[in-house]
Amino acid sequence: AFLCGDDAISRAVLEKSLPRLKVISKYGIGLDKIDIPATQEFKVPVLFTPGVNHTTVAEHTFGLLFAISKHIVTTAAAARQGEWLRLTGHEIFEKTIGIVGLGRIGKEVAIRAKAFGMEVIACDPYWDEDFAAAHGIGRRASVNEVLTDSDVVSLHCFLSDETRGLICRATLETMRRGVIILNCARGEIVETADLAEALHSGRIGGYGADVLDQEPPPQDHPLLSAPNCVITPHIGSRTYESVPRQAMKSLTNLINVLNGEGDFYCANGVR
Known part of the structure; x- marks a missing residue:
């Protein structure tokens, strides 16, 4: 075995x-x-x-969201260096979070998002209408609709031929300017070079991920030096x-x- x-x-x-x-x-x-x-x-x-780990991963997802939206990593690091860097962040209250993949983890993210006063939309090929109705989740017919209608996009889908490279230059251009993208699924769901370019240009507001397309990454991995990018070493399920x-x-x-x-x-x- x-x-x-x-x-x-x-x-x-x-x-x-x-x-x-x-x-x-x-x-x-x-x-x-x-x-x-x-x-x-x-x-x-x-x-x-x-x-067994859906609660843990959902909590980690929000850790990444707060780290980016409140500049927690950047300002905490600056404070340690003696710099009182008072950056202005964003609330998540009344923002729209789009969940790609409303399985066990996606559902836990949705529950927490509603508790924070967020509008939740989602798509999933195996839609749970009872859960969606009970928690006030708006269904979107396609992934593209979720991407275009969201202030925050949270990826909770399996890696497959259909989802590999889902977040790429073409889809990034359809998303709201300043969108925050969260990835606690698989690194290969995003095209790394396209995402790094969008971060450097300011096209997207931030990227928080617990996964990369190379694990562990080389020192010159594009996302490790990209602005407004928080990467954790695949620890989202480790508590x-x-x-x-x-x-x-x-x-x-x-x-x-x-x-x-x-x-x-x-x-x-x-x-």
């Missing part, structure tokens, strides 16, 4: 591991580093742990509360499959 985090499980890895490999248990929910079609072909179940939940669920999934028990979360439909 494999118990993996963000390890790359390619077709080549799978082929070398067969026939001994019986199951892959993912510590987390992102599956983009695993060759899912190959696991289906080889009849290897891929397990994952939905529902003393969530880490034990993820570990326990990934191990429980693995043990249950090996014991022939049915209580586990399968991501690739192989049982």
Whole structure:
């Protein structure tokens, strides 16, 4: 069995591991580093742990939003250097936040946004009308509508062929000037060069991300030197509360499959 985090499980890895490999248990929910079609072909179940870190990631999303909208990182660093840099920030009250992907994490972000008095719009291919109605969330028919109608865009979608490079020069040009973009999903959802250019030009107000297209990034990564950009090292799901939940669920999934028990979360439909 494999118990993996963000390890790359390619077709080549799978082929070398067969026939001994019986199951892959993912510590987390992102599956983009695993060759899912190959696991289906080889009849290897891929397990994952939905529902264990959504609160933690949603909280981190707002940490990034406040860091940018209130200039917290910049002014705190200046104060440490003896400079009393009193920059003017923005309220988030009555601003529109657009959520791309209204799954578990997106829903937690929506709940917190409403508590802060924000207008919430969203899109998701698996729309939960009951949740949206209960929390006053406006549905948009497409991602592009969310991008154009938002003061803050928060990305909570899976990385796929459809979402790779979603935030690029073309979509950035349709967004409101000064928009803040938050990414606690996957770094490859944005085109790094286009985003860095938009930050340097002032076209967008800021970018807060817990993920990059290269992790760890090289020292000359364009976003590390871009203005109004806050990057954290993929720690959004790492809290003393969530880490034990993820570990326990990934191990429980693995043990249950090996014991022939049915209580586990399968991501690739192989049982």
